[in-house]
Amino acid sequence: MIHPLSDVQTAYIGENTYVWQFTIILKNAKIGSGCNINCHVFIENNVVIGNNVTIKPGVYVWDGITIENDVMIGPNVTFTNDKLPRSKNQNYKMECTTVKRGASIGAGATILCGIEIGQYALIGAGTLITKSVPARALVIGTPGKIVGWVNEDGTKMKKFEDYYIDNTGESWMEIEGLLVKM
Numbered sequence: 618m619i620h621p622l623s624d625v626q627t628a629y630i631g632e633n634t635y636v637w638q639f640t641i642i643l644k645n646a647k648i649g650s651g652c653n654i655n656c657h658v659f660i661e662n663n664v665v666i667g668n669n670v671t672i673k674p675g676v677y678v679w680d681g682i683t684i685e686n687d688v689m690i691g692p693n694v695t696f697t698n699d700k701l702p703r704s705k706n707q708n709y710k711m712e713c714t715t716v717k718r719g720a721s722i723g724a725g726a727t728i729l730c731g732i733e734i735g736q737y738a739l740i741g742a743g744t745l746i747t748k749s750v751p752a753r754a755l756v757i758g759t760p761g762k763i764v765g766w767v768n769e770d771g772t773k774m775k776k777f778e779d780y781y782i783d784n785t786g787e788s789w790m791e792i793e794g795l796l797v798k799m
Contacts, residue, residue: 666684
């Protein structure tokens with residue numbers, strides 16, 4: 618369903634994707650199936666959005682951003698794609714950002730460009746992300762810091778001595794800032 622008050626220029630939208638009013642999607646954007654693109658969203662040309670993605674109101678998805686399957690983008694999340702922005706910059710260099718499968722980004726978070734947010738990572742509301750986030754990391758603050766690890770469903774893993782247990786009973790260890798299954 619594409620709301621009649623939206624401006625959708627792309628032909629690359631999968632089945633069962635909803636685009637709500639006052640949303641603009643440029644002609645070369647690629648959007649998968651089963652997505653929910655809320656009102657007041659802008660999606661530029663060089664953008665790839667996977668299947669079953671939710672993008673809440675007030676989000677602008679700039680060129681160079683890839684959002685994989687099953688990602689949740691909260692309201693008013695800010696993405697960037699230029700580390701040295703200047704008006705009418707002749708030396709503009711787009712920096713790409715990837716949000717990996719199953720990640721969630723909370724309302725009002727700011728995501729600086731040129732990074733990757735790992736699978737199932739959970740970014741808290743209002744967090745400033747300045748560097749790549751490993752898979753399953755729970756990140757909050759300004760700048761963002763890892764404060765725990767999460768299950769695929771976003772719930773926090775339980776910590777025991779020097780390891781974590783996920784909600785399926787699997788054991789994990791944190792090694793050099795990454796979560797590794799034991």
